[in-house]
Amino acid sequence: MRSGNRDGSRERGFSMLELSVVLGIIIIIFGIAIGAFQPAIQSAKYDAGMRQVLDLLRQAREYSLANRRYVQVTFPVVASADGPQYEVVITELNTFLTPNGGAVNPVLSTTPIQFPEQFYVYPGYVDTPDGYGNSGAIVFGGTVGGPAAGMVFQSDGELVSAATLQPINGTVFLGVPGNPQSVRAITVLGSTGRVRGWKGADARWFQF
Numbered sequence: 001m002r003s004g005n006r007d008g009s010r011e012r013g014f015s016m017l018e019l020s021v022v023l024g025i026i027i028i029i030f031g032i033a034i035g036a037f038q039p040a041i042q043s044a045k046y047d048a049g050m051r052q053v054l055d056l057l058r059q060a061r062e063y064s065l066a067n068r069r070y071v072q073v074t075f076p077v078v079a080s081a082d083g084p085q086y087e088v089v090i091t092e093l094n095t096f097l098t099p100n101g102g103a104v105n106p107v108l109s110t111t112p113i114q115f116p117e118q119f120y121v122y123p124g125y126v127d128t129p130d131g132y133g134n135s136g137a138i139v140f141g142g143t144v145g146g147p148a149a150g151m152v153f154q155s156d157g158e159l160v161s162a163a164t165l166q167p168i169n170g171t172v173f174l175g176v177p178g179n180p181q182s183v184r185a186i187t188v189l190g191s192t193g194r195v196r197g198w199k200g201a202d203a204r205w206f207q208f
Contacts, residue, residue, distance in 0.1 A: 042181060045116070049117030050184035051197065053088055053113060054197045056088045057088075058195050060108075061157055064152075064153040065153075070092070070153070071153045072090070072162065073089070073091075074089045075087070075088060085112050086113045086119050087111060087113065088109075090109045093105050113174070117174045118174065121136065122183045125205075126203070128171060129205055129207075132170055138171075140171075146170065149161065169187070169189055171186065172185065183201075184198065
């Protein structure tokens, strides 16, 4: 009889108290893990916004090279019900080839950048090592927002002023106000069309 009782005790399993303790420990560990990975998750979001702008600029250049067209790049901020929308717009400029008129300039893409990144120069950061200017979030040819006539990639891959067709360098700064972890930048070397990404940390820049 005693042997039978002992066997029954062994088969009883965990009590509710034991299960509650184990479940509580699992929840605590899970919470700690989420907290530890949260900065990495946020950083990946900011990287995605930077990579998006970088890839769009490279795509505009590649399209210009492949199709032997002038391709304009603009960075509008559009009002919406949810607040400002930061975009990259790529347009094929056929009027450059037929200056007498009649040509159509199709918009190749209009892409909102990854939320919550925006065009923004974070306070306390100097210019990127490329040194193309940081007087505004968008600086091309030393001018905030770029030349009045715009900037275009031409068929040899150069980024040039639409007015003079001379190469211009430029930078697009990204970030979120109040969040130093969000600081990113993309630079373009006009004479070659080379596009590079930069990541900010501790008020310094590191090539991405």
